Amino acid sequence: MLEKLVKEAGKYEAKLEQYTPATAESFKAALEGARAVPADEEAIQESVDSAYRILQNAIFALREIPDKSKLEELIKKAEELDLNSYTAQTVSPLRAALAIAKGTVEDPNATKDDVEAAEKRLQESIDGLEKTKARTDNKTDGANKPSKSNKPGVGGKPTTNKQVKTGDTTNIAMWAEFMVLALGGGCITFIIVRKRRLRK
Known part of the structure; x- marks a missing residue:
């Protein structure tokens, strides 16, 4: 059985460069030990079985x-990343994984x-990876901005809340009173003239 296994092991020996150095070295040592056993005339079955297992x-x-x-x-992709753009909590695992990969x-x-x-x-x-959130001093847009009360009115034009000044109201009232007095005076004059003509 050992001789058959040694013969079979020859095909692996022919391509040892394809295997990792550590496993290749262990194989070479085991193969050399197995080949030496049959040549030993005093080899006992226990040694043969041991060489076979090894x-x-x-x-x-x-x-x-x-x-x-x-x-x-x-690895190249990870190294090209701008880690300053990501949170520390997600960058830390990346650094560890990158070290293991290298x-x-x-x-x-x-x-x-x-x-x-x-x-x-x-x-x-x-x-x-998670992007860091940008921080701004103004938490809400439009804060501390003056509010405009002009709203679109009829025809899309803004309406204004202009109040009539007190002086303007007073002037209008005076003109109205003057017109009433003028009309009243005219009526009285007309009546007097009319009566005088009738007496004649």
Whole structure:
């Protein structure tokens, strides 16, 4: 059984550059140990079984080097953001996610699961950013502004609330009284003249 497994392990050995350094090194050590066992005439079954388990586990533990291009693009996108435009509460998780993402890219032994987890966390932190609200001194528009009482009247023209001055009212009353007196005086004169003509 061990010899068969060693033969099968040869196909992984041919492409070790595709696997992460840590898992590749463990595999190489396990394969070398398994190959040495059959050559040992004094090897007991326990050693054979142990070498078999170690090599089998090393094969299962091999991890291919993941594609990190998407994560690298996401890091670039995050670094181009103007973080001053967002709230501190949402920027803090982004900084943490960005640090993890950079560490994952630099880690030669990062697995596909590690890369995908870093991508997800960074993307969620970017999506969770909230813009800061602009603060103004005047909370309400139009505050402290003079109010205009002119409202559209008939024909769309503004109506004005102009009051008649007291002096104008007095002048009108005086003119009315003068006209009444003048008319009264004229009537009396006409009657007197009329009577004189009748007597003649």
